[in-house]
Amino acid sequence: MPVLETKKLTKKYRKVTALDQLDLAVEAGMVFGMLGPNGSGKTTTLGLLLDVLKPTGGSYQWFGENPSAKSRKRIGAILENPCFYPFMTATQNLKVVATIKECAQSHIERVLRLVGLWERRDDPFKTYSLGMKQRLAIASALLSDPTVLILDEPTNGLDPMGIFDIRQLIREIAATGKTIMVASHLLDEVQKVCTHFMVLQRGKKLYQGSVDEALGDQRTIEVAAEDQELLGRHLGELRGVEKMVFEEGFYRITPDNGLGTGELNRFLFDRDMIASHLVEKRADLEQQFLKILADSGTVNE
Ligand SMILES: Nc1ncnc2c1ncn2[C@@H]1O[C@H](COP(=O)(O)OP(=O)(O)O)[C@@H](O)[C@H]1O
Ligand SMILES: [Mg+2]
Incomplete structure (x- = not known):
């Protein structure tokens, strides 16, 4: 109740x-x-x-x-x-x-x-x-x-x-x-x-x-390595990825709930790859909030 x-x-x-x-x-x-x-x-x-x-x-x-x-x-x-x-x-x-x-x-x-x-x-x-x-x-x-x-x-x-x-x-x-x-x-x-x-x-x-x-819905992980092409191939085998795009020099992964930077680091390490960039980003509530207001068509009022 x-x-x-x-x-x-x-x-x-x-x-x-x-x-x-x-x-x-x-x-x-x-x-x-x-x-x-x-x-x-x-x-x-x-x-x-x-x-x-x-x-x-x-x-x-x-x-x-x-x-x-x-x-x-x-x-x-x-x-x-x-x-x-x-x-x-x-x-x-x-x-x-x-x-x-x-x-x-x-x-x-x-x-x-x-x-x-x-x-x-x-x-x-x-x-x-x-x-x-x-x-x-x-x-x-x-x-x-x-x-x-x-x-x-x-x-x-x-x-x-x-x-x-x-x-x-x-x-x-x-x-x-x-x-x-x-x-x-x-x-x-x-x-x-x-x-x-x-x-x-x-x-x-x-x-x-x-x-x-x-907050969690919009978590993304950015990753880059010296050999981006090889990195891309490895990431293709990575599980727990909802979406992945390559932009601004790194792969931006939208993971499902389980995958974090620790797992990703280990995954690459097991394949003899060292990430040169590995960052988790959380879209904060502010963007969500603005999106909510924008979706309702009231953001400029
Ligand atoms: N006693 C009142 N008489 C007329 N309008 C009121 C009165 N109290 C609040 N309002 C109006 O109701 C709306 C909501 O106000 P309010 O609940 O105080 O908002 P908030 O707390 O989110 O700032 C506003 O448009 C406000 O002008
Ligand atoms: Mg008030």
Whole structure:
């Protein structure tokens, strides 16, 4: 049973269809990325899923049940910039949150340690960097030990170090077994933290898949040797090749799943050939993403 399932989930504002018949299933343990340019409907989707917005069509279920206060309690989220009291410390702020959420104060130490703020717990919130503020927000969302964590553009506005820390933290939280949904307009963010993703464009889902597959599908190996002709003949006997072309001075092989540079190197070595060039290339998600947008005919809009 998926953690989240939506059926034709739709949100229309007067003129805009912010989300158009979204069908989606998110399984337990996924770090699910919602990737799309600004205005593509990411925040709207999260608002619907958190019951902050009412759908104009379709439905969704969390944990196989219709949305309820009970299911909502199993979801931790940071949607807008969360409000903390500037003159209060991290610990004091989380005590307030724990009281509001009716969760045990004993969780405070655990979440502060997890987000790396334990040492700074007694400093006032206003002395924190933006990255630390964001980490406190994540700590706050984790206080009730939710099954699902939802983050909307978690690294917006942060400096490179802050971005690195937050992404690392998301991976660490994922490793504790939580299901995470991350909305982002940044491709490399999705690439770095997510296991699965969908692409939204103008409220429509254009693509959904695993990050590994989107990367792995387009793996190519380039190989060259002194005697290109002999190399070509040997490569003709190589197994696990989906496609091979000769261009720009080397053979470019599109392997099926098994074949890697190690096997290829050994294959040539066994035939007394030394490769002068042997490189594996992964088309990154960016090219895939652009292709997805191009295929949908919306790339120039
Ligand atoms: N309250 C609102 N009233 C009217 N239009 C809205 C409202 N909120 C969002 N929209 C529109 O819905 C679309 C999706 O917005 P949003 O979900 O915020 O996108 P994203 O989070 O991907 O940037 C945009 O065209 C936006 O202008
Ligand atoms: Mg948004």
